[in-house]
Each structure stands twice: as structure tokens, then as C-alpha cells.
Amino acid sequence: xxxxxxxxxxxxxxxxxxxxxxxxxxxxxxxxxxxxxxxxxxxxxxxxxxxxxxxxxxxxxxxxxxxxxxxxxxxxxxxxxxxxxxxxxxxxxxxxxxxxxxxxxxxxxxxxxxxxxxxxxxxxxxxxxxxxxxxxxxxxxxxxxxxxxxxxxxxxxxxxxxxxxxxxxxxxxxxxxxxxxxxxxxxxxxxxxxxxxxxxxxxxxxxxxxxxxxxxxxxxxxxxxxxxxxxxxxxxxxxxxxxxxxxxxxxxxxxxxxxxxxxxxxxxxxxxxxxxxxxxxxxxxxxxxxxxxxxxxxxxxxxxxxxxxxxxxxxxxxxxxxxxxxxxxxxxxxxxxxxxxxxxxxxxxxxxxxxxxxxxxxxxxxxxxxxxxxxxxxxxxxxxxxxxxxxxxxxxxxxxxxxxxxxxxxxxxxxxxxxxxxxxxxxxxxxxxxxxxxxxxxxxxxxxxxxxxxxxxxxxxxxxxxxxxxxxxxxxxxxxxxxxxxxxxxxxxxxxxxxxxxxxxxxxxxxxxxxxxxxxxxxxxxxxxxxxxxxxxxxxxxxxxxxxxxxxxxxxxxxxxxxxxxxxxxxxxxxxxxxxxxxxxxxxxxxxxxxxxxxxxxxxxxxxxxxxxxxxxxx
Numbered sequence: 001x002x003x004x005x006x007x008x009x010x011x012x013x014x015x016x017x018x019x020x021x022x023x024x025x026x027x028x029x030x031x032x033x034x035x036x037x038x039x040x041x042x043x044x045x046x047x048x049x050x051x052x053x054x055x056x057x058x059x060x061x062x063x064x065x066x067x068x069x070x071x072x073x074x075x076x077x078x079x080x081x082x083x084x085x086x087x088x089x090x091x092x093x094x095x096x097x098x099x100x101x102x103x104x105x106x107x108x109x110x111x112x113x114x115x116x117x118x119x120x121x122x123x124x125x126x127x128x129x130x131x132x133x134x135x136x137x138x139x140x141x142x143x144x145x146x147x148x149x150x151x152x153x154x155x156x157x158x159x160x161x162x163x164x165x166x167x168x169x170x171x172x173x174x175x176x177x178x179x180x181x182x183x184x185x186x187x188x189x190x191x192x193x194x195x196x197x198x199x200x201x202x203x204x205x206x207x208x209x210x211x212x213x214x215x216x217x218x219x220x221x222x223x224x225x226x227x228x229x230x231x232x233x234x235x236x237x238x239x240x241x242x243x244x245x246x247x248x249x250x251x252x253x254x255x256x257x258x259x260x261x262x263x264x265x266x267x268x269x270x271x272x273x274x275x276x277x278x279x280x281x282x283x284x285x286x287x288x289x290x291x292x293x294x295x296x297x298x299x300x301x302x303x304x305x306x307x308x309x310x311x312x313x314x315x316x317x318x319x320x321x322x323x324x325x326x327x328x329x330x331x332x333x334x335x336x337x338x339x340x341x342x343x344x345x346x347x348x349x350x351x352x353x354x355x356x357x358x359x360x361x362x363x364x365x366x367x368x369x370x371x372x373x374x375x376x377x378x379x380x381x382x383x384x385x386x387x388x389x390x391x392x393x394x395x396x397x398x399x400x401x402x403x404x405x406x407x408x409x410x411x412x413x414x415x416x417x418x419x420x421x422x423x424x425x426x427x428x429x430x431x432x433x434x435x436x437x438x439x440x441x442x443x444x445x446x447x448x449x450x451x452x453x454x455x456x457x458x459x460x461x462x463x464x465x466x467x468x469x470x471x472x473x474x475x476x477x478x479x480x481x482x483x484x485x486x487x488x489x490x491x492x493x494x495x496x497x498x499x500x501x502x503x504x505x506x507x508x509x510x511x512x513x514x515x516x517x518x519x520x521x522x523x524x525x526x527x528x529x530x531x532x533x534x535x536x537x538x539x540x541x542x543x544x545x546x547x548x549x550x551x552x553x554x555x556x557x558x559x560x561x562x563x564x565x566x567x568x569x570x571x572x573x574x575x576x577x578x579x580x581x582x583x584x585x586x587x588x589x590x591x592x593x594x595x596x597x598x599x600x601x602x603x604x605x606x607x608x609x610x611x612x613x614x615x616x617x618x619x
Contacts, residue, residue: 154199159259
């Protein structure tokens with residue numbers, strides 16, 4: 001009888017293993033699972049957040065199934081073979097060639113890359129994004145998400161090609177370059193090589209100036225199509241910008257770079273200025289501003305200058321700050337404030353920062369917008385180090401978790417560094433990140449149902465500061481024998497409470513700070529209400545149409561073009577089962593295969609597992 005019970009215990013796992021072995025890839029464990037599990041174990045708050053992530057993922061595994069995206073190869077079409085060399089030529093790639101390269105990369109490097117589309121252009125082309133990370137199919141607790149967006153203007157083509165070469169460089173250097181390996185082990189890099197694929201298709205190589213291909217297929221400038229903080233933007237939203245806005249709302253990006261062409265400079269927010277409000281009705285506004293532009297500085301100006309300098313100083317030509325041509329502006333150290341260069345309304349980098357706390361810098365990479373392909377090797381060598389070093393800045397400053405008394409993560413908690421009015425918020429797992437330079441700071445934390453909290457912390461140059469914050473619930477329902485005057489302090493009963501002999505005294509936390517305004521943020525981000533008002537309300541809990549940030553349910557918000565190695569899924573878009581999660585989340589301890597067809601092994605494991613465990617206890 002004991003032998004029978006033992007066989008029943010192992011049979012489901014054995015059958016499940018056979019199913020997994022029959023999958024296209026036999027590897028089940030994510031490359032970074034052990035690394036991230038060890039990191040979570042070292043930090044109790046991270047471990048608690050990871051446990052919650054595992055608990056959430058145990059329900060609705062079918063919803064998390066990663067679906068194939070593209071049509072199958074045509075009969076007789078050459079398949080991507082592992083023995084073929086993996087290369088990227090120094091030439092311009094049209095949409096079909098770009099798509100083929102991205103698909104080849106995701107197939108060749110399934111443990112380092114994952115391909116998904118955030119939407120389609122006006123003419124129906126996919127806006128492809130490739131994740132490059134040692135955990136490409138899943139959000140690993142404590143690992144920040146960063147992004148590059150290129151080819152927003154279709155005729156600015158250098159950045160588009162550099163993104164393909166950056167992808168190639170990262171995946172081929174992972175096993176040989178220690179910095180690249182550290183970066184991919186600790187960061188999730190999302191690369192959108194072309195935000196305007198329709199415009200690119202009509203642009204022409206060799207055209208250094210002009211507007212052919214700059215706009216999308218409806219004639220809209222995508223970098224004037226976002227909600228604006230300083231001025232109402234009435235331009236109709238376009239499919240490409242709507243897709244990017246939803247993308248940013250679903251994934252909490254910490255750092256971003258927008259790649260452009262036509263100049264050689266790193267430009268940082270703000271792009272717009274309060275003075276633009278005075279020019280709404282004047283046709284001469286742009287003329288006057290072109291001669292009298294003044295900097296429009298953010299509360300994080302020191303950080304933005306540092307980020308821009310990080311890129312420029314690692315670019316041997318940009319760092320000189322020389323003008324592209326006679327009469328063009330020169331930029332000291334290769335950086336500039338966007339509004340000081342020229343103000344614009346509806347820019348993407350201001351939207352990233354104001355609405356979602358993501359620090360984005362605009363990188364102008366070539367004096368000629370669409371230079372000859374023969375110049376591409378030079379551009380790659382000039383930008384390679386800068387592109388890689390810039391992403392590493394996501395690990396500067398402070399990061400940590402916000403939890404309650406029981407160690408459970410507090411989602412959508414609003415945070416702000418005192419004296420810096422642009423806020424940010426925690427993820428679904430209570431995580432937060434903020435890029436800061438060395439110094440002493442105070443973090444303000446506010447969440448519904450909890451007492452506000454302020455925490456002092458220090459940032460040093462050598463490593464990021466880990467700061468875990470515990471919030472205590474706001475006490476309600478405290479009886480008083482007096483007039484019930486609520487306490488004005490942070491959760492303390494007012495001395496006036498209980499003085500009148502009637503009514504009921506209630507304790508409530510003090511009102512939220514003025515920068516916590518989720519309703520205003522949601523309205524500002526809604527389509528057709530493209531207005532961001534009030535400098536003191538800069539959206540610590542901003543929400544965009546299509547879903548609040550941090551509200552992703554177990555399913556990853558986008559369908560991957562390729563499946564995770566082994567065909568297994570677990571958690572919020574996870575491509576594999578973590579060694580630490582599987583035994584705790586499943587009674588049988590088996591790696592669960594895809595839930596779409598409910599294979600026999602999975603069925604046996606789920607049905608026989610509890611019965612066998614009960615039988616073994618009885619024996």
C-alpha cells in the first residue's frame with residue numbers, strides 16, 4: 001500500500017515532466033530564478049512581495065497563458081536554424097526585415113528575449129517591442145523596467161538601426177561582458193525600434209532635412225500628440241501615441257530614452273514652459289520664443305542633467321557640444337534643457353515624467369536625419385557605450401518596498417521625495433524606484449486606509465539605497481463621549497473629542513497632501529481631456545485610460561510573439577516556474593504546463609495530488 005501511495009505521488013510529476021520534455025525547449029527554470037529568489041530571501045519585504053506574487057499567480061493560470069502571435073511560416077519557407085550565423089548588417093531595414101530580425105532574435109535567444117506588440121500603426125503595422133533581460137517573460141520582484149523608443153519621426157532613422165545593433169550586442173555579449181551580464185540580470189530592457197513604421201516606409205535615405213516621413217500616415221507629428229502639463233493639447237490622439245500611453249500606464253518604467261535625429265545633443269525636461277500659456281492666441285508666439293526661450297526646469301533638474309551628461313559624456317562627439325552646422329546652436333557639454341532649446345507642446349518626455357514619474361531624456365543622435373547607410377558603423381561605435389551606460393542609471397538612487405503591518409505589499413501607494421513635487425507610486429507588488437544623486441532626503445508616503453509616513457534616508461554614490469517602508473492602518477471607529485470632533489493630526493484623537501457629552505468621536509488620518517490627486521491625474525490622462533493642470537498635483541497616482549498602473553491582473557498585458565522556454569507559464573507573464581515558487585504554490589510541486597488544453601499530466605496532478613497526500617498521511 002505504501003508503494004502504491006509513493007507511485008501515485010510521483011506519477012503526476014513524472015507525466016508532467018514528459019509533457020514538458022516534449023515541448024520545443026526542455027528548459028523549465030528561468031535563467032535568473034535562483035538569483036532573484038536568493039535576493040528575495042535576503043530581504044524580508046522582497047520575500048513577502050514575492051510570496052504575494054506567487055499567491056496571485058496560482059489563480060487563473062489559464063489567463064496567464066502566453067499566446068502565439070503571428071501566422072505560421074508558409075510551406076517551404078526557410079526556418080531559422082541554430083547553425084546559421086546570427087548577425088545584423090549595417091544597412092537600413094524596412095518593416096518586414098526589422099520584424100524578421102526581431103523574431104529571429106527571440107527564437108535564437110529565448111532565455112534572454114521576448115517579443116510582443118503594443119499595438120498597430122495607422123496602416124496596420126505592429127509596434128514591436130523586444131524585452132532583453134535574463135527574465136524576459138516575467139516581472140522579477142525588485143528588478144526595474146527601462147525602455148528605449150526610436151523612430152518616433154519616421155525620417156529620423158539612425159536610432160531605429162542602433163536599436164537593432166544594441167539588441168544584437170546585448171544578447172551576444174551576455175556570456176562574455178560582465179557589465180552587460182549584470183545589466184541584464186538586474187534590469188528588464190524594453191526596446192521599441194520604430195514607433196512610426198508607416199512614416200519610415202515613405203522616408204528616403206540621404207535626406208538630411210525636410211518632413212518626408214516625419215509624420216504618421218494621417219499627417220500627425222507624434223511628438224506633439226501627448227497630453228501636456230503646461231498647455232491644453234487638442235490634437236486628436238493617434239494609434240501610435242495611444243498605444244505608447246497605454247504601454248506606459250501598464251508597466252512602471254523607471255528610465256527611458258527617446259531616440260531622434262537632426263541634431264547632436266541630449267535634451268531633458270521640461271520641453272514646454274509656462275510662458276507658452278501667454279502665447280495661445282498670438283501667431284507670433286513661436287517667433288518670439290525662438291529668440292527668447294528660457295529653461296523650464298523640473299523639480300528633478302539635478303537628476304535630469306546627470307542623466308543627460310551620462311549619455312553625452314560617453315559619446316565622444318556629442319560631449320564636445322559643437323554645432324552641427326553654421327548657424328545651428330552649440331550645446332555646452334552636449335546637453336540642453338528642452339524648452340531652452342525650443343519649447344514644444346505635447347512631447348513624449350514630459351508626459352513620461354509628469355504622468356508616470358518615468359525619467360525620459362531625448363537623445364538626438366545625428367546631424368543628418370537619414371544619413372547614408374555607410375555612416376551607420378560610425379554611429380554605432382559613437383553610441384554603443386552611451387546606450388549601455390545610460391540604462392545602468394536606473395540603479396542609482398533609492399528603491400524598496402512599501403508594506404503593511406503584516407508584510408503585505410501596498411499597491412498604488414503614492415510617494416514623493418520632499419521638495420520634489422513630481423510623485424510616483426508603487427507597483428502591484430509594493431515596489432518603487434527613484435533615481436537620485438547622493439544626498440540626504442525625506443520620502444513622503446501616502447496610501448488609502450493608512451496613516452501617512454515620512455522617512456529620512458541617504459543616497460550614496462557607490463550603490464543604490466534599499467529602503468523598505470511599513471505603513472500602519474488608519475484607526476477608525478474610536479468611541480468618544482463628546483462632540484466627535486475628528487483629530488486633525490496623523491491618526492491622533494483631537495483633544496476636543498469627547499468634550500461635549502454627545503455624539504461619537506472618530507479618528508481619521510490627516511487629509512492627503514496636495515500632490516496626491518489620482519482623480520485629477522486620471523482625468524488628465526483620459527483621451528480627449530489632454531490637460532494636466534496644477535504644478536502641485538503631479539500625479540503620484542496617475543491613471544491612464546485602459547487600466548491603472550500596477551493593476552495588471554495575473555496575465556501579462558501583452559501577448560508574446562514567442563512562448564517562454566519549455567512552454568510553461570507562472571504568474572504575471574512568467575515564462576517559467578521558479579524553484580522557490582513551485583513547491584509553495586502547488587501541492588504536487590510540479591511545474592505546471594500550459595493551461596490552454598489541460599494536458600493529462602496536469603489533470604492527474606490536480607485531481608490525484610490532494611487524494612494521494614491524504615492517503616499518505618493515513619498510511
